[in-house]
Amino acid sequence: MDWPDIEPFSQEYLFLKELGVREIPKLDKLIDRIVEEHQQSSMIVKEYELPIALSFLASNFHKHYIKLWNMGKNQQAFLPCYYSTKMLDQNDNSNESKVFLDAPNNVYTGLVFSLFEISFF
Numbered sequence: 001m002d003w004p005d006i007e008p009f010s011q012e013y014l015f016l017k018e019l020g021v022r023e024i025p026k027l028d029k030l031i032d033r034i035v036e037e038h039q040q041s042s043m044i045v046k047e048y049e050l051p052i053a054l055s056f057l058a059s060n061f062h063k064h065y066i067k068l069w070n071m072g073k074n075q076q077a078f079l080p081c082y083y084s085t086k087m088l089d090q091n092d093n094s095n096e097s098k099v100f101l102d103a104p105n106n107v108y109t110g111l112v113f114s115l116f117e118i119s120f121f
Helices: 011-019 027-039 050-065
Strands: 079-083 100-102 112-117
Touching: 027 050, 027 100
Parallel strands: none
Antiparallel strands: 079 100, 079 112
């Protein structure tokens, strides 16, 4: 949540914190939101819109989430991918233009899957 007009040590800020309002969503909730947004989007590569929650995660990863990230623990499929045409069977183009989600440890950019342009590291 962006609080642009509220100073970090102001009474308003302290009040919102007391109520339990978070400055950023929890990592697991953010990943759930990425999945939800993906399911509401077109699955065709040329029409696919990157989930807003994924853009938020990428933009704020180093600042807020890097210490929480654990490759062994985070196995949920949330990265939008599509099969590289190099990896498709010449006789089966059924997956060529479909976007799907996969777990970070299953994604190999440029080899097995093609990732959309997004940078976490």
